[in-house]
Amino acid sequence: MDFLSNLISGLSLGSIYALIALGYTMVYGIAKMLNFAHGDIIMVGAFAVIVCINTCGLPVWLAAVVSILCCIVLGVLIERIAYKPLRRSAPLTVLITAIGVSYLLQSVAQLVFGSEMHSFPKVISMPTIQIGELTIKGNALVTLVVSAVIMVVLTLFIGKTRMGKAMRAVSEDKDAAELMGINVNKTISVTFAIGSALAAVAGIFYGSTYGFIGPYTGSMPGIKAFVAAVFGGIGSIPGAMLGGLALGIIENLSKAYISTELSDAIVFGVLIIVLLFKPTGLLGKKIKEKV
Amino acid sequence: MQMLNVENINVYYGQIHAVKDVSFEVNEGEIVCLIGSNGAGKSTVLKTVSGLLRSRTGCISFMGRDISKTEAFRLVSAGLAHVPEGRRIFLQMTVEENLQMGGYTAGKETDARIRDVYERFPRLKERRNQIGGTLSGGEQQMLAIGRALISAPKLLMLDEPSMGLAPILVSQIFEIIKELHAAGTTILLVEQNAEMALKIADRAYVLESGRIALSGSGADLARSDAIKKAYLGG
Numbered sequence: 001m002d003f004l005s006n007l008i009s010g011l012s013l014g015s016i017y018a019l020i021a022l023g024y025t026m027v028y029g030i031a032k033m034l035n036f037a038h039g040d041i042i043m044v045g046a047f048a049v050i051v052c053i054n055t056c057g058l059p060v061w062l063a064a065v066v067s068i069l070c071c072i073v074l075g076v077l078i079e080r081i082a083y084k085p086l087r088r089s090a091p092l093t094v095l096i097t098a099i100g101v102s103y104l105l106q107s108v109a110q111l112v113f114g115s116e117m118h119s120f121p122k123v124i125s126m127p128t129i130q131i132g133e134l135t136i137k138g139n140a141l142v143t144l145v146v147s148a149v150i151m152v153v154l155t156l157f158i159g160k161t162r163m164g165k166a167m168r169a170v171s172e173d174k175d176a177a178e179l180m181g182i183n184v185n186k187t188i189s190v191t192f193a194i195g196s197a198l199a200a201v202a203g204i205f206y207g208s209t210y211g212f213i214g215p216y217t218g219s220m221p222g223i224k225a226f227v228a229a230v231f232g233g234i235g236s237i238p239g240a241m242l243g244g245l246a247l248g249i250i251e252n253l254s255k256a257y258i259s260t261e262l263s264d265a266i267v268f269g270v271l272i273i274v275l276l277f278k279p280t281g282l283l284g285k286k287i288k289e290k291v
Numbered sequence: 292m293q294m295l296n297v298e299n300i301n302v303y304y305g306q307i308h309a310v311k312d313v314s315f316e317v318n319e320g321e322i323v324c325l326i327g328s329n330g331a332g333k334s335t336v337l338k339t340v341s342g343l344l345r346s347r348t349g350c351i352s353f354m355g356r357d358i359s360k361t362e363a364f365r366l367v368s369a370g371l372a373h374v375p376e377g378r379r380i381f382l383q384m385t386v387e388e389n390l391q392m393g394g395y396t397a398g399k400e401t402d403a404r405i406r407d408v409y410e411r412f413p414r415l416k417e418r419r420n421q422i423g424g425t426l427s428g429g430e431q432q433m434l435a436i437g438r439a440l441i442s443a444p445k446l447l448m449l450d451e452p453s454m455g456l457a458p459i460l461v462s463q464i465f466e467i468i469k470e471l472h473a474a475g476t477t478i479l480l481v482e483q484n485a486e487m488a489l490k491i492a493d494r495a496y497v498l499e500s501g502r503i504a505l506s507g508s509g510a511d512l513a514r515s516d517a518i519k520k521a522y523l524g525g
């Protein structure tokens with residue numbers, strides 16, 4: 001039963017990674033860039049909740065909405081100001097810019113909130129569930145269920161809606177998409193908006209799971225989610241979900257049964273092994289073009 | 292009536308001056324052909340007309356409206372469609388989704404026009420749920436043309452639609468172009484296959500290293516010695 005509990009908290013942690021990894025993978029798919037500032041959006045989202053609840057006394061749901069909106073605006077602005085002018089530049093230029101934006105967000109957060117950790121308010125008030133010997137933390141259950149719903153909705157959105165199809169078209173071929181009458185700039189903005197909204201949600205769950213938030217809190221889950229996205233096949237949406245969940249489970253089970261200190265090493269070790277056998281990740285695909 | 296008027300455009304890729312002082316026009320109801328050897332600048336001209344590239348000088352007007360600064364995606368609903376070189380269908384999307392993208396700005400008309408395209412290309416209908424990347428080259432070209440038709444263009448620009456196709460498919464593509472023209476679509480055609488292109492063209496322009504070297508009716512150019520030597524193999 002212990003195993004099952006560990007598995008469930010691994011899934012819950014994994015769904016946080018999956019939410020973040022989705023942002024990485026969608027932005028990579030559409031803008032062909034690694035948005036290294038994505039992890040820091042999580043931190044901004046979490047701080048927004050802290051300010052809304054502790055300083056302004058807003059109810060939890062409103063704090064969540066404000067946090068999501070803040071992250072959307074921030075994500076779209078970052079793309080417009082920092083990345084859009086570089087759309088035809090070398091990948092390395094864009095990568096360095098993204099790292100710069102990441103440091104900028106961390107520094108501004110440190111300036112505003114100081115470098116110490118802030119305790120994250122209790123936003124999920126679901127009690128621990130006990131079924132026989134199986135214990136499920138309420139927090140983990142809510143995280144898991146909400147993330148699952150978000151992933152289903154996102155999959156339907158991308159698969160079936162006009163905007164979702166336009167996003168797929170733009171990620172395949174920007175010029176061809178433009179020739180179809182698709183507003184490519186707008187589509188890229190929408191992608192950053194969705195990715196940032198998912199990061200805000202992940203920030204709320206991450207804060208509730210660990211209880212503390214500081215200016216650098218976003219970087220570790222950011223890197224792990226990036227690993228998850230690569231693990232699943234960067235650019236692939238089901239890949240990001242699968243990669244995130246797998247990462248969370250591996251991390252939690254190695255913490256429980258092998259070693260807490262080594263869990264990160266094990267996570268990255270598994271990634272390296274998978275990439276050795278499947279360089280495009282679990283669900284990544286190589287496209288053969290016909291000429 | 293003049294449909295497209297290109298006046299004195301100059302297009303650069305960084306330092307490379309790819310299109311030099313090019314002017315031409317396409318009148319309503321015409322098939323106009325742009326021929327020229329590899330690297331002459333044909334694709335660059337089409338991309339500049341459809342707004343993917345910008346000219347440093349001059350003016351492009353479509354249906355009497357200056358479009359030289361209009362964003363490419365806005366020209367589709369204005370009636371301009373561009374089938375790019377190399378087909379550029381969405382390889383990971385199904386045939387039907389590709390056609391839906393062609394109707395991105397067509398709204399409610401899309402479904403009816405997709406049915407029309409299926410009627411014209413029954414092969415595409417059979418394969419409507421197949422992923423674009425798994426189609427044969429000829430099927431991909433049909434999809435690329437079909438996709439452009441969903442926006443019901445007034446002017447259809449085709450960049451080497453016969454490229455890489457077997458002779459029988461090439462004639463089929465030319466038949467389709469003639470049919471579309473007969474149905475009232477104005478056509479601007481870029482072709483390597485000068486012989487077939489000049490046969491169906493009302494007028495043609497010859498592009499050489501970024502400049503228009505010759506122009507005239509399709510029949511006149513087909514008889515011209517210079518053209519015969521350079522493009523018709525004798």
Ligand SMILES: Nc1ncnc2c1ncn2[C@@H]1O[C@H](COP(=O)(O)OP(=O)(O)OP(=O)(O)O)[C@@H](O)[C@H]1O
Nearest residue numbers: 304307309327328329330331332333334335336376
């Ligand atoms: N993206 C680019 N960057 C730099 N130079 C380019 C680019 N695209 C085209 N060129 C150059 O511009 C010139 C014209 O190219 P363009 O593609 O318009 O020729 P084309 O007439 O369509 O040739 P083809 O028949 O081979 O398709 C060529 O010299 C080409 O090398």
Ligand SMILES: [Mg+2]
Nearest residue numbers: 333334335376
């Ligand atoms: Mg060309």
